[in-house]
Amino acid sequence: MSKLNTIAVIVAAGRGSRAGAGGPKQYRDLGGRAVIARTAEAFLNHPDIDGVRIIIHRDDRAEYDAAMGDLLKHRKILDPVTGGAERQDSVRLGLESLAEENPVRVLIHDAARPFIDEKTITRIINALDTADGAIAALPVYDTLKREGAEKKIAATVPREALWRAQTPQGFHFDKILAAHRDAEGETLTDDAAVAEAAGLSVTLVPGSPDNMKLTQAEDFGMAETLLGRKDREMEYRTGHGFDVHAFEEGDAVMICGVEIPHEKKLKGHSDADVGMHALTDAILGAIGEGDIGDHFPPSDPQWKGAPSHVFLEKARDLVRQQKGKITHCDVTLICEAPKIGPHRRAMRAALALILDIDERRVSVKATTTEQLGFTGRREGIAAMATAAVALPVSE
Numbered sequence: 456m457s458k459l460n461t462i463a464v465i466v467a468a469g470r471g472s473r474a475g476a477g478g479p480k481q482y483r484d485l486g487g488r489a490v491i492a493r494t495a496e497a498f499l500n501h502p503d504i505d506g507v508r509i510i511i512h513r514d515d516r517a518e519y520d521a522a523m524g525d526l527l528k529h530r531k532i533l534d535p536v537t538g539g540a541e542r543q544d545s546v547r548l549g550l551e552s553l554a555e556e557n558p559v560r561v562l563i564h565d566a567a568r569p570f571i572d573e574k575t576i577t578r579i580i581n582a583l584d585t586a587d588g589a590i591a592a593l594p595v596y597d598t599l600k601r602e603g604a605e606k607k608i609a610a611t612v613p614r615e616a617l618w619r620a621q622t623p624q625g626f627h628f629d630k631i632l633a634a635h636r637d638a639e640g641e642t643l644t645d646d647a648a649v650a651e652a653a654g655l656s657v658t659l660v661p662g663s664p665d666n667m668k669l670t671q672a673e674d675f676g677m678a679e680t681l682l683g684r685k686d687r688e689m690e691y692r693t694g695h696g697f698d699v700h701a702f703e704e705g706d707a708v709m710i711c712g713v714e715i716p717h718e719k720k721l722k723g724h725s726d727a728d729v730g731m732h733a734l735t736d737a738i739l740g741a742i743g744e745g746d747i748g749d750h751f752p753p754s755d756p757q758w759k760g761a762p763s764h765v766f767l768e769k770a771r772d773l774v775r776q777q778k779g780k781i782t783h784c785d786v787t788l789i790c791e792a793p794k795i796g797p798h799r800r801a802m803r804a805a806l807a808l809i810l811d812i813d814e815r816r817v818s819v820k821a822t823t824t825e826q827l828g829f830t831g832r833r834e835g836i837a838a839m840a841t842a843a844v845a846l847p848v849s850e
């Protein structure tokens with residue numbers, strides 16, 4: 456087996472009694488998926504994480520298997536190991552289980568923090584280039600009070616230089632394993648404290664306010680809200696397309712799905728629908744899926760004479776695959792003839808029908824080039840298109 460450089464150890468052995476009824480919180484449903492599956496996936500999907508080891512309670516194997524589902528087949532997932540009585544014991548046992556493998560780095564993370572994001576993981580890994588350990592943390596902004604007798608304030612605690620520790624907490628594997636062995640029997644609240652006790656240098660890197668820990672029953676309500684917000688977060692992309700087809704002998708042209716009688720036809724491998732080709736390229740551009748030629752090579756005889764709606768449908772389906780939505784498109788046709796104006800409404804309707812969006816989200820315009828250039832000399836038609844696509848924000 457090749458050496459694994461960076462392993463994530465996810466601590467999921469707790470009973471979670473503070474989170475109320477319904478079993479350990481890491482196996483509870485959060486927006487249709489178990490908390491542990493969401494947490495594990497964040498690490499499995501990270502390009503710099505080579506393996507994920509989850510530490511579970513000895514009674515929880517069936518819940519673990521059910522909660523993880525298909526993730527159990529992920530190439531990076533290692534067999535779970537059984538934890539101990541306290542979190543610190545569980546982490547130590549998790550680290551011991553990797554002793555033979557001896558990875559370079561280990562990131563220790565609480566299963567109950569399912570909103571861990573790729574950027575925070577990356578910051579921790581990078582910080583380990585110059586420190587023995589690095590933890591995700593946030594500066595304290597609230598004023599802190601120390602309670603005295605009878606709920607009276609005894610003192611205001613200076614908050615300067617105070618941080619709230621989160622996980623992941625990353626370390627050089629050999630150093631944190633040795634530190635945990637030394638700390639066995641003591642009670643320390645996190646792995647950074649174990650590292651500090653061993654005299655290691657541990658650096659603070661910015662965590663994320665979303666990286667909340669599900670501790671109490673109420674936290675699940677807040678997590679569902681956060682999840683809803685994340686699901687709705689979209690970003691907008693635009694793409695541009697351009698196409699030209701020359702005239703040849705014929706009696707009609709096909710533009711934006713509408714056949715217009717004309718003294719010529721457009722020459723091309725397919726039905727030469729110049730407007731639809733430009734629009735297809737614009738949509739493909741918006742989602743970074745190359746161009747029409749990548750998906751329908753002109754050298755492939757099966758596309759000879761093909762109706763161009765096949766191309767546009769392909770672009771539409773690729774947007775859907777990315778869970779995106781085409782929000783608007785705008786096509787400009789450039790020619791002296793035929794006259795486009797009388798057909799614009801039919802063109803918008805035809806494009807909207809193929810794209811399965813409202814007609815108001817489709818624009819078709821036309822212009823001449825004042826008899827200049829190849830379009831001015833009536834040698835062919837050019838088309839330009841722009842498409843705007845909303846895509847879910849990827850971490």
Ligand code: MG
Pocket residue numbers: 698699700723727728729732
């Ligand atoms: Mg073309």
